[in-house]
Amino acid sequence: MAPRTDHDETRVRIADVAEELFRRLGYAKTTVADIAAELGMSPANVYRFFPSKGAIVESICSRYLEEVVVLCDRIADRPEPAAARIEALVLGVLDYHRRIVLREQRIHDVVVIAIRENWQAILAHKDRIRTVMARILADGVRRGEFPGLDAEDAASALLSAGTRFCHPMMIADHLDDDLDAEARQMLRYLLAGFATAGRPAG
Amino acid sequence: MAPRTDHDETRVRIADVAEELFRRLGYAKTTVADIAAELGMSPANVYRFFPSKGAIVESICSRYLEEVVVLCDRIADRPEPAAARIEALVLGVLDYHRRIVLREQRIHDVVVIAIRENWQAILAHKDRIRTVMARILADGVRRGEFPGLDAEDAASALLSAGTRFCHPMMIADHLDDDLDAEARQMLRYLLAGFATAGRPAG
Known part of the structure; x- marks a missing residue:
């Protein structure tokens, strides 16, 4: 049996090549046979590492989503008030996905497929974002903001x-709207709610 | 020239028949020739009333959206507090679209096409919903709630x-979630924000 790291390295290589092919040919036109040929492997060998084309997509998608989590974590670690960090986080996620939509249409298509099919990866991602949000909000409670x-x-x-x-499909459908301004407008009310909703009534 | 009402009646008849065919065959498989045949008209005659299949879809979609507006207007007219009416409006729109998704999948498909293609009809609809929301909120200001x-x-x-x-595509993608509970949770904070955001600072 190959050691674990070789297995992981091969998975990364397969995902790299698949991403490049998806980018060039589009998801629908790229087959596992194409990916295997580009790697000088047999399709059967690719299937040892990924059970399906969908599993390769999930892996590529997870890398992008990981970048979003890293971005959010960095914002959460800043010293500024919690309310400002919440706004920066929402605008940061918006900006990240908008760049993918505008510059990497085919990667966006892959993300949409993952959203519509690979629920587990997306659910896990949303949970991680929610956790970072909760961390900032809890810090805001400690600081007396909320x-x-x-x-x-x-x-x-x-x-x-x-x-x-923050939803890639919603962002893609509204590229002509000033989503940054709309996000700030909405957050102004929601954050005002966070500042008062926990106070004793009366 | 035919009087205006005849023209309108024929448009309604064409839309009725098209809706029935979309429901039975699906949007993609229904042609303008099918619609014309069902009506005993020539396709050229149908095109006198609608320039394209897309225009027929827009008309069908507008009828459904009109029902949503009527529903919202009725909620806005109720005597209860503005906050309760805002919650009822959001839950009402959610419930309306969810019923279409669950019981009329093919009509939902038509609505999605309209959302993704017929921007004007959708923008106008969103403006009408926003107007009803503003009416309830303005009443809440007068009553001292906001x-x-x-x-x-x-x-x-x-x-x-x-x-x-409230977005049909988002509702369709999250039928397993308890969207009613989530909507109430989110609105609790947003409405708390509405109650305080307009107060002088300090």
């Missing part, structure tokens, strides 16, 4: 309200 | 934040 706020509950609400600005 | 709130600005924010719950 007194008494349930950070986990508020993070779920934020993720829901942010759909228009 | 002191000092800019109702127009807040309605735009509400429309943005409601994307996950």
Whole structure:
């Protein structure tokens, strides 16, 4: 048996080549046989590493989503007020996906397929983003920006309200709108809600 | 020249028959020739009333969207507090589109085509929904629920934040989620924001 790292390295090589082919030919026109030929492997050998073309797509998609999480984590670590970091996070995710849509249409197509088919990877990703949001909100509670706020509950609400600005399909369908301005407008009210919703009534 | 009402009646008849065919055969498989045959008309005659299959779709879609507006107007007219009406409106739109997705998959497909192609009809619809929302919010300002709130600005924010719950494609992709509970959760914070965002700072 090959050691684990060789296996992982081969998976990365297959995903690299597949990504390049998807970019050049589009997802639909790229076959596992094409990917295998480009690597000088047999299709059967590719299938040892990925059970299907869909699994390769999931892997490529996960790399992009990982970049989004790293971006969000970096924003969460900044020293500025929690409200400013929440706004920066939403605008950062919007900007990331918009760049993919504009510059890498075929990678965007792959992301859309993953969204519509590989629910587990997407659900896991949304959970990670929600966790970063909850971390910032909890810090805002500690700093007194959001007194008494349930950070986990508020993070779920934020993720829901942010759909228009963070969902790749919504971004792709509204490239002509000023989504940055709209996101700031919406967040102004939502953050005002976070600042008061946890206070005792009266 | 035929009087205006005859022309309109024929348009309605064509749209009725087209809707029935879309429902039975699906949008892609229904041709203008099929629609014409069903009506005992020539395709050329159908084209006198609608320039394209897309225009027929837009007309069918507008009828469904009209029902959504009527539903929202009815909720806006209720005597209850503005916050409760806003929640009822979002849940009402969600419920309407979810029923179409679940019971009329082929009509949903037509709505999705309209969303992705007939931007004018959809933009006009969104503006009408925003107007109803602004009317409820302005009433909330008068009643003291949302002191000092800019109702127009807040309605735009509400429309943005409601994307996950009011956009037919988002609803179709999340039928397994408890969208009603999520909408209530999100609105609790947004409405708290509306109640305080218009107050003088300090």
